[in-house]
Amino acid sequence: MNAQDRPVTPVNAPEGWTRSSWRGKPALQQPSYPDAAALEGVLAELQALPPLVTSWEVLALRRQLAEAEAGKRFILQGGDCAESFAECESGTISNRLKVLLQMSLVLVHGLRLPVVRIGRFAGQYAKPRSADMEERDGVSLPSYRGDFINAPEFTPEARTPDPRRMVKGHARSAMTMNFVRALIDGGFADLHHPEYWDLGWVARSPLAEEYQKMVDGIGDAVRFMETVTGSSIDSLNRVEFYTSHEALLLPYEEAMTRQVPRQWGWFNLSTHFPWIGMRTAQLDGAHVEYFRGIRNPIGVKLGPSVTPDQALRLAEALNPGNEPGRLVYIHRMGAGRVLEALPPLLEAMKREGRRVAWMCDPMHGNTETAASGYKTRRFENIRAEVEQAFDAHAAAGTRLAGVHLELTGENVTECTGGARELADADLARDYRSTVDPRLNYEQSLEIAMLIVRKQAQIAQPAPL
Numbered sequence: 001m002n003a004q005d006r007p008v009t010p011v012n013a014p015e016g017w018t019r020s021s022w023r024g025k026p027a028l029q030q031p032s033y034p035d036a037a038a039l040e041g042v043l044a045e046l047q048a049l050p051p052l053v054t055s056w057e058v059l060a061l062r063r064q065l066a067e068a069e070a071g072k073r074f075i076l077q078g079g080d081c082a083e084s085f086a087e088c089e090s091g092t093i094s095n096r097l098k099v100l101l102q103m104s105l106v107l108v109h110g111l112r113l114p115v116v117r118i119g120r121f122a123g124q125y126a127k128p129r130s131a132d133m134e135e136r137d138g139v140s141l142p143s144y145r146g147d148f149i150n151a152p153e154f155t156p157e158a159r160t161p162d163p164r165r166m167v168k169g170h171a172r173s174a175m176t177m178n179f180v181r182a183l184i185d186g187g188f189a190d191l192h193h194p195e196y197w198d199l200g201w202v203a204r205s206p207l208a209e210e211y212q213k214m215v216d217g218i219g220d221a222v223r224f225m226e227t228v229t230g231s232s233i234d235s236l237n238r239v240e241f242y243t244s245h246e247a248l249l250l251p252y253e254e255a256m257t258r259q260v261p262r263q264w265g266w267f268n269l270s271t272h273f274p275w276i277g278m279r280t281a282q283l284d285g286a287h288v289e290y291f292r293g294i295r296n297p298i299g300v301k302l303g304p305s306v307t308p309d310q311a312l313r314l315a316e317a318l319n320p321g322n323e324p325g326r327l328v329y330i331h332r333m334g335a336g337r338v339l340e341a342l343p344p345l346l347e348a349m350k351r352e353g354r355r356v357a358w359m360c361d362p363m364h365g366n367t368e369t370a371a372s373g374y375k376t377r378r379f380e381n382i383r384a385e386v387e388q389a390f391d392a393h394a395a396a397g398t399r400l401a402g403v404h405l406e407l408t409g410e411n412v413t414e415c416t417g418g419a420r421e422l423a424d425a426d427l428a429r430d431y432r433s434t435v436d437p438r439l440n441y442e443q444s445l446e447i448a449m450l451i452v453r454k455q456a457q458i459a460q461p462a463p464l
């Protein structure tokens with residue numbers, strides 16, 4: 001008997017929920033597949049494939065997010081706006097892991113808190129688009145929606161949604177996870193080996209000295225502790241890494257939603273931490289319906305148009321039991337706007353006693369088109385939004401539990417500004433993103449350092 005033929009009785013699911021109950025609600029941002037039979041075949045195949053993560057990892061992350069909510073951890077979530085199948089290769093994956101590890105080291109050292117590391121990878125292949133169709137020179141074709149769905153080239157073949165891409169995306173996600181897990185198990189994050197912590201091309205950066213001093217200091221502290229205790233601190237090479245992606249393409253997410261032995265409920269086992277994008281967070285929409293039934297921790301992106309009432313009703317729908325570590329609100333308001341748009345949400349959630357971990361995404365409210373025509377973001381706006389988010393939380397008596405960034409470990413030129421003061425004219429030099437502009441390696445490390453400095457200036461509420 002195939003896995004998809006096995007009778008599955010939904011146990012311990014919320015009232016009226018099944019993993020396909022979202023199909024009865026309006027589902028935005030979904031492709032239309034021309035061949036329904038091919039789609040069904042692919043979904044049956046996916047349902048039988050092994051999961052990418054385990055339920056105990058998902059539950060461990062929930063516990064860590066609950067700690068972050070209580071002020072005992074800081075969350076660093078980062079990676080590409082969209083992964084591409086072509087960039088599923090060793091250099092890109094290891095550089096991205098490296099920059100995230102280095103940023104987390106800066107944060108651990110500066111904030112004196114353990115960091116929850118969450119990559120936007122191993123499944124970040126589906127993108128929401130503002131228009132279903134794209135027109136060029138009088139020709140109209142479906143928009144590129146990410147490698148899970150179609151290909152970016154502007155031809156009818158490339159742009160027609162192909163369900164086989166989901167199987168390929170599952171495989172690429174598995175390869176990415178496998179490599180990340182192997183690197184970490186193999187000592188990639190081992191503080192006994194400072195050579196793994198080097199800065200690559202950033203070694204010539206104005207930030208290099210401060211970073212190097214910190215790494216040397218940590219190395220000395222490790223050696224000191226080992227001398228004092230007479231034993232080696234082996235756990236220093238075992239950092240944890242979690243994965244996340246926008247769970248946009250609901251047929252794929254449904255196929256990866258499973259029950260497991262000795263656990264109640266349903267888990268999305270394609271990732272630890274799926275999130276709902278701003279464009280699909282409608283209370284009566286298919287995404288909220290799907291998410292309310294899974295046990296994973298859930299992220300929701302909140303833009304400046306969200307009202308306090310919507311934030312409260314979303315929390316009621318997605319976290320009716322008001323459990324810690326279940327819900328993460330990722331606000332992305334834009335520099336300047338965050339100071340007006342965020343406080344009413346913070347106050348409403350606080351007043352109603354709704355539990356949530358708050359994170360700041362300083363990327364998606366700060367996208368603009370440069371004079372050169374490139375889609376870009378200014379480093380100073382990204383920085384300003386993070387700093388203003390800290391201020392808004394401090395004023396409201398709530399806590400900023402983490403940041404959500406679009407970044408890469410490569411030396412790209414997609415965002416302007418930063419220590420090297422990249423200008424509009426530099427964007428053309430190495431602009432690679434087919435979607436949103438990312439912080440490069442150096443700009444990412446700089447943001448981590450700025451978070452530490454900002455946090456030292458404001459008084460966050462004491463841990464619960």
Ligand code: PEP
Nearest residue numbers: 081277278279301332364
């Ligand atoms: C994203 O994180 O890439 C994204 C599309 O975010 P948002 O839904 O906030 O626009």
Ligand code: CO
Nearest residue numbers: 081364406436
């Ligand atoms: Co993006």
